[in-house]
Every structure is written in structure tokens, then in C-alpha cells.
Amino acid sequence: MSRTKVAVACRSRAERAAITEWLDAGGYHAVAILDPTVPARDLEALGFELLVLDAELMSVGSLMHVARYRATPRPVIVIGEADPDLEIDAERRGASYLVRPIERGGLLFAVTLALAEGRPTRRSERKPLPRVPAACDGVASRIVDVSYEGVRLELPARERSALPPFFTLRVPLLNVALLVQRVWVCSSSDADSAGMLWCGGALARNPQRNEVAWRSLVDHGPTAV
16 A cells, blocks of 8 residues: 655755654655755656645745645645744645644644545534633633534633643533644634634544533534624
């Protein structure tokens, strides 16, 4: 069975080597792009299904064009510093954003989720909620939207440290606490949410009772208007 091909473009040789090693060990076929300025036809010839890209390279060469601006866009994961402008730029281009420092488990999970979201039949639809109160490791936050598999949260940008690779999400409405894995983080794009941060998370392994309660929120919770 052929492995999913993932292209990797990073300015740092050490980071590129580490990401390539993690992907290969995780069952993917990593392809390093050493020169991001090569012609688009050469990038297309690689036949990759997902691109992992240094934030500094988003506007270099044809990388983003080849990945996103096509009949069937390829998922892109941008890796960069905690810079709101870069995060907004990545989101505008349809990419996920991982804040450095990155670690193996978080990267592989982000790749898995990005590929899954690129195949809608494998994911459930997201449901917007009217900002349901919650807490991330004790820090007040609000749930923006939900699906059976995950959640998008909103919290003050100054509380970024409350979003480690794994965190506990407490939802008073459900009277449950769930383990969530952080997948992406970016600044809120809502005009009414200046200074806020959005975090996309995937539900980790949780007790069945908590998962049932979560599905109830997805199915029967109030819908944002």
C-alpha cells in the first residue's frame, strides 16, 4: 500500500530534517523541498497530498499556489512563531497554523486531521454555537463551534500558554471535563473579537459518558444565528 506523500519546505535544515524523520516514522512518505523557488511544474511533479511549510515561505515561489489554488486544494500546515499577522495570513490562505516549538505528536496529529478534513466524508459537519462558556485548564474561554470529533475555542490572546499540546476542557453546561489535543491556533478573524485567540482542538480518548454528553451538545445544543 502506497504511503501518503507529504512535502516539507523549511528554511531551517535541522527543522526540515526533524519533520521529515517524524513523518517517515509516522507512516508517511516525506519529500523535502530544498529550493522553494523551483517552477510550479516541478512541484506538481512531486505528487504530494499535503504541504508542511515554513511561515516565511508562504509568499516565496509557487508553493502555496500549487497547494491551494487548484481544482482540489491540498491541505497546508504552516509552521511559524507566535505572530498574529502570520497566523491571520495563513488562515486567509486556507492553511492550518502550528506555533513553534513543535513536537512530533502534535505535528503528526495535525497532519492526520488536515488530511481528514480534506476528505469531508470522513468528518462530521461543524456546528456553530452561541459562545458557550468553558474553561481550558482553568482559563475562561468560549466554545465557538463543535463537531463529533473536535471543537473551536475562543479565549484572550494573552492566555496562549493555557493551550499546551493536551489540555482539559471543562464545559459547565454539560457538567463534564474532556481531554482535548490542540491542533491549530490563530488570532480571531471576527471583528467583534479583537484581542482574542482561536484554537482548534480534537477530542482525545475520553470516558464514554463524557463522549455521549459531547455528542448531545453537537446534536441538540443551541445554534448560533
